[in-house]
Amino acid sequence: MALSTVVPVSNTEINLRLILVSGKTKEFVFSPVDSAGDIALHVYDNWPEADWSSECVSRAEILRLIYQGRFLHSSVTLGALGLPLGRTTVMHLVPREHLPEPNSHDQRQKSKGGSSSCCSASCCIL
Template structure:
């Protein structure tokens, strides 16, 4: 819970969050004064974008479900069959469905850009050894064996 002017304020409930389009401009203007709002600009593979308002307590899974339930009309060609295949990419990394916006440390009241892609499963993370080998490095301290006499 965050403190603001000595008074405890809770983030807005996710059910009040809406897509920021022309029809709810008044709703958006009223909501942007709240310091606990995170504005997400979601970009599809096609390059189409849309902005949505979310709470720091909303997870990537909550966001995917909200976007699926409120799929923008101008995204009709990119529509998916279920929310579970929508994945968010932030700073080049896929977000797991339980990661919250607050955990990412996103700034309140500012726009953050993420990609939204349809994908059944997340890619497996590379281990440290695999990354070292792919860079041509060696995971041990030296390539020759040492012997103490």
């Protein structure tokens, strides 16, 4: 679970700056073994009432993390994301009942081996 909500962060921890939809931010310090679900629970249990009182949610399970434009599943750990230790990483925190379904573009990319480029190797420009 989270180590504390105090910064600075050591070289064995990850500082997360969480941004709400309203633009309000708060920083928390976590271990690389903490999962997105652990983070949601910790933030819910330690909700910053003074700063985020108008954003309060009814339960931890609806808090979702977004990193690099993608929703994180609750089992994904910070270490699995390759986040740098001793540094600050920014993520969005949003209330959402269910994760969105992958769109057809994501499915095509997965079937091609995860390439994120718009063209395949056989693409040519005339």
